[in-house]
Amino acid sequence: MNNTATIAAAPSSPTLAANGWRGLIADWSSDRQAFHVSWGKAMMWIFLLSDTFVFSCFLTGYMTVRISTTMPWPNPSEVFALHVGGADIPLLLIAIMTFVLITSSGTMAMAVNFAYRGDRVNAATLMLVTATFGELFVGMQAFEWSKLILEEGVRPWGNPMGAAQFGSAFFMITGFHGLHVSAGVVFLFVVAFKLMRGDYEKSGNYQIVEIAGLYWHFVDLVWVFIFALFYLW
Secondary structure, eight states: OOOOOOOHHHHHHHHHHHHHHHHHHHHHHHHOOHHHHHHHHHHHHHHHHHHHHHHHHHHHHHHHHHHHHHOOOOOOHHHOOEEEEEEEEEHHHHHHHHHHHHHHHHHHHHHHHHHTTTHHHHHHHHHHHHHHHHHHHHHHHHHHHHHIIIIIOTTBOOOOSSHHHHHHHHHHHHHHHHHHHHHHHHHHHHHHHHHHHHTTTTOOOOOHEEEEHHHHHHHHHHHHHHHHIIIIO
């Protein structure tokens, strides 16, 4: 009796295998989302991951050069001091730049919150405020560069205050970060303009604001590492 049941069940095995292969092919050929994440957000995460590797290489190279150089490395507290009221205040401009960028991260988070509530006016306004903070940061960075180049004589290939690698490391790392901030400012202005115009109101999908927020928070986080490793070390 057991043999009969086994023989009867045997013909169904190829059918099950065929359905299994058909199901597998159907899953792979159809447009299915494994993690239920939009392409826009997934691509932004991939871009940020690749950018993390680039900044990590820059900072690792800078630390390696600083540790291995035989020439004295300039003291950041003296190099980046700001002359105010007849006294040199160490890292004053850098502290203001850091405060501005961290504050912009808060306004960006509020913009994302308002966007998902459907309040496009407040969301766009906060994005414009965030972009303005970014412009202010880039402006202060340009002032810092001009001070080092014109007053201190620092160049990418030389430095009168000590190790020649100081100039190349500084201009490469802060310049690359400043480029990201500038691109982020343009991105925020474009998305804010489209928000004010009501481009996303029909679909009700404001995820582009969150994607812009991911990029902006990344830029802020990178600055924290630059601030700690280049200005405080």
